[in-house]
Amino acid sequence: MWGLNLPIVLALAAIGGVLAWRRAHTLVWLLYTGGALWAFFRFGFAVPIPQSVVTIYLGITVLALVSYASSSRERLAETVQPIQRLILEPRYRLALAGLLVALPGLAAYNAYADLTMPLEAPGFGREIHPPPPTELTVHDETIDMATAENPYLHYKHDDPELYGKHVENGRRVYYENCFWCHGDGMGGDGMFAHGLNPVPSNFNDVGTLPALQSSFVHWRIAKGGPGMPAGGTPWDSAMPAWEKFLTTEEMWDVNLFIYDFNGYEPRALGQH
């Protein structure tokens, strides 16, 4: 709901509820608020927030908590009192010792976590489905991208037997050429997929095939990574330009097959 990670949010709210019910001490509240906000920013969203933004938010949180605790003499005294007791009273000596070990430990862990974080290149915004050209020429045959359809799609209703033949041919082409990267089940998880960036398309995804016209898919199959327009840069897709290896018919067949296999229909003309 609203892109939130509900179990986490509810759990945090529940802890807050318990604290309110038990009338927790100011210091406990401050620690809870800081911790809960950290957990919320870090895990509370279905799509994680970028680390840089989390840092900004946590900085503001810390600033706000410190200024709350110190914004009146009484509140400051109340907040600091348990800490003073922890340090001064003999019966908390064990807890104090534990804390004195834990704090540097925490810092050490933080340093360790920072250093062992896998190195990552900074990201560039890139279009996943860049705009296609208006016309496409494959094997000396020019089609209008806006109106072209898979020439064998209409057999699905007119001649199911012939349609089946084309799908079968598409299956052969797919498992001879495509499944290495796009996977047995077309999940974009073939045996070579982990070595590729950008990763191969996942054809099971409802956002991919059904959202594209079959002419778009044909364009991508025929022209591959080398035919990617400049608008999609930096783009280093490893997909070959299949027009150099396959006939036009084979390409339309595999196009038919991947739709048929996943049970999707290409996006209709003019449909948005």
Added chain:
Amino acid sequence: MTPQSGKPVSRNKILFGIGVLAFVSVIVTVRLGGFLVDNEYRQPDQLSAPLQTEATAGIVDALEVEEGEDAATAARRIEQALEFADDQGIPEATPRLRGIADEQATDEAEARARPYEEAEYRAVPFVGSRVTVWVLAQLHLLFAAFVLAVPLFAFIIEFVGYVKKEERYNKLAYEFTKLLSVSFSMTATFGAFLTFGLIILYPKFTNYLMHIFSPTFLPYVLLFFLEALFLYSYYYGWGKFGPKMHLFLGFMLNIVGTAIMFIANAWLTFMMSPGKRDDVDGDGVPDFVSAVSESGALLSLRDAFFNFTWMPINIHRIIANVAFGGSIAAAYAAFRYLQAKTDEEKAHFDWMGYVGNFVAIIAFLPLPFAGYYLAAEIYAFSQTLGIQMMGGTFSWLFVIQAALIGNLFLGANYYLWLGMGRMEGGVHFQKFIKWLLIAIALCFAVWATPRYAISSVSEIAAMGGSSHPQLSYLGQMSAKNTAVNILILSTYMSFLLYRRTGRQSVHPHRDLLTRAQAIVFSSAAALVIFYGVYGYFVDSATRIRFAIPQVYSVLAALVVITVIDLPLYRNAAQSGETKWGRMPAVSQYALIFIALSFTWLMGLMGYVRSGLRQEWHVYGVILDTSPDAYTPTLGFATQVVSVTVLIFFGLLGVVFWLSSLGGKKDWEPKPVADGRDQLEGGQAA
């Protein structure tokens, strides 16, 4: 042994320190001058690299072993030749010295033959000319802003004291004015420094500005003279004139100061927008009319002076100066409070700090609106400049600005909340602080949310693009406008709560009026949020216009609530006494933090206003062709701003110290009898 008797010793130490410092700085200046002269202007006298090689070759030739001569004979021959020359007292005869004399003669002849050329740019070693002029201009501006702002509120405070017939206001105004005379000298010093910097480093462009603005320089100098006259008569004439006469002097000081700033603003706004707005084609939309021709020749001084962004900058600067001046004056009070020994002193400087901060906050509240007005005018003048500022090269600068403004609001509120501790029995409003803080932190977070976050490949893959599905809503203008308006309302609310702490209204309709205030406040907040949310459901042309009702509803709410509040708390019953001086030290550090943040913010905004032109000296007319024409990285710009702020605060420390000398005891000769005690006293001090 009392600490006072140790004072003269400590002062002697300080004087000694200053002496050493002066000595060192004279040496440094001389060395630096020598260095610059060596490197820059005496270049022709030094051997250039190819000549040096030639000379060495010549010497080697002369001393070379001749053909068919064995080494021992050659060595003897050369030695004899040198000895002979030495005996004859003709050292010029040695090949080396002859070679050097030749080189010098050639260089001199070359230097004489070289024609005089107008330099377009000159360079400064290490830092470069741009950074030099940048730092000088910023320092000049910071001191100037302070010198212009202090008389503004000193005059108002003196006036309030005159109307209320309360001596303490008069004293406070005088205390503020004490800071002026040293700052005035600093302003003039840096002004001269900046002028020389421009003439030396950017001679051609400075000459161009002279071409455009030469008629404005004489009035400027005359006004500066008048400013000095009024400033010193206002300061030294304190208590020497009748109150009306003195107020008149203060008034004239402000008029002259403002006029000076307006003239200087014309020069710099011309560089950004060289022309006026006028509806030429009669379509109801103002068009841009250039004040100069395409090649830069002046068409109309009037249009160049009263140019597009001149008035917006004037307004923005007056308000910002007052806020800045107030915060610096508050920092001075905080400095004195921390030094104070007696309760009386503490009470006085606590109050002074409070007034300074009050001035700063009052001026700070409308500042974002003045900023929007300026930004809107920049957009209206040139869409390219506007987009460059908010969406292009400088968009990340505004994320830093958000952090600064968030800190300023938080700091100002924090100081007010701590101030509630001055009242006895003032715990009543403490429970609201939590909610105000939450509102402020939320707005701060919204404002600091970047539109396109810095993210790694895997984060982009997870988000499916460069913006987060939920957070991207917070990165947009609608959300940010809403956040700043709510920030302003919350800060005002903090101030109202502070005002009410420990006081009880005796107005007959107090419940009704308080409720009316609450309704006005919450409806303004609701309206602001409504427009903020509604902005997402309309197209961009409509959305831009939503900022205006938001601003007006907040301004109206501030005015209405103030108008209700004044009678409501007139002669209010005090539940306890206000104990000036009962403030924790951290509050005073907060005041200094506010002053610092404000100075840094001014430095940053100064950079964006000037850097916005990018590779232009005069936008669209005169191109900067120097090696410094590029726009530096934000990281570099913030380093320059930080160094400037540190220099400014170093100098400010001197100003504060000099200003506090007046309140110290006079120097007395040491009592001769008790030398040993003196020494100990000196150490104790």
Added chain:
Amino acid sequence: MKLSVPMPLRLVLLVLGTTAFYMYLGQIVPQKEAHPPPPVLISAEMTTEDLVAVGAELASGKGQCLVGCHTVGQSGPLRYPDLDGIGARAATRIEGLSGLEYLAQSLYEPAAFIVPGFADGMQPIDQPPISLSEDEMKAVIAWLQSLGGTPTVTLDTDLGY
């Protein structure tokens, strides 16, 4: 014994710390140095395809089309119209104007036609401060045509301005 930091030292630490913090903020944001746009050379023998490449360079450089104003292939609340598919759309914008004529008009006289839902804001880019030359304008038009259409403009085309 009471441990305490003397006041002047505290002040110095506060000043240095705060300044350092703000400077640090400046270091963690993306760092970009903007140099004045290098001159883009257009020679007489350039083909339409070459012009598209030059135009694309101009769009994100000297021409400033993509520097904060226009986008290519984005949706949602936008500042100014997205240029994706403009090459195909251009011909249908104003009746009587071909795609080429419409594009030329929208660069030389941006105020002549405002896409519904957007505010007027663009400046004629043949004038200062952007000051594209006529050849550069042709390159930009070629690039625009290439977004969803087939570029036709050459250096010999008469734009009518």
